[in-house]
Amino acid sequence: MASIELTKENLEETMSNNDTVIIDFWAPWCGPCKMFKPVFEAASEKNEDVLFATCNTEEQQELAAMFNIRS
Numbered sequence: 256m257a258s259i260e261l262t263k264e265n266l267e268e269t270m271s272n273n274d275t276v277i278i279d280f281w282a283p284w285c286g287p288c289k290m291f292k293p294v295f296e297a298a299s300e301k302n303e304d305v306l307f308a309t310c311n312t313e314e315q316q317e318l319a320a321m322f323n324i325r326s
Contacts, residue, residue: 258307273306
């Protein structure tokens with residue numbers, strides 16, 4: 256399963272409807288984030304019993320703050 260885009264609109268549903276959720280918080284300007292993306296996507300394909308979600312911290316600042324993502 257490919258990862259989903261996590262937003263404040265789908266957060267509650269995503270967390271309550273899945274036993275395990277792994278979230279990759281990233282920013283468009285972050286080089287290490289870009290390098291990690293293929294690894295995260297590959298892991299999501301290999302582990303279909305786990306939901307993998309990505310969260311763009313620039314677009315979802317409220318979620319980033321909720322999870323104490325600072326940089």
